């Protein structure tokens with residue numbers, strides 16, 4: 001299970017670009033599942049999404065898929081700490097992530113859809129693009145892997 005070298009390069013370039021221009025590195029200090037940080041989780045979801053596209057031979061907009069997947073949990077707080085500002089985290093964090101991302105980046109419709117719909121079916125808004133469906137699915141699988149402490153080793 002490994003990514004194409006070209007896909008690895010695209011992910012690294014996107015991480016560099018996003019890190020330089022935003023608070024993306026702050027995600028390293030927040031835990032997502034078990035020992036996995038939100039940063040690692042976002043990279044895991046991105047790599048698994050690309051791998052699934054490759055395996056299923058899906059023709060997708062890779063740039064948008066990578067950007068949306070990297071920013072899908074860009075909510076910038078520790079959801080384990082109870083706080084009024086992020087009650088109902090599961091239902092609200094996708095919109096918070098989108099709002100945060102839009103403060104820094106121009107996002108196209110695919111990228112906005114990936115971020116805002118990735119919690120489907122917990123949130124009842126149906127993903128509109130195949131890129132959003134893939135990230136939504138990869139997010140669930142990556143979360144299970146992280147809870148079980150299984151590394152996907154795609155990067």
Ligand SMILES: [Fe+2]
Nearest residue numbers: 072073093118
């Ligand atoms: Fe999420």
Ligand SMILES: [Fe+2]
Nearest residue numbers: 041072073139
């Ligand atoms: Fe996620």
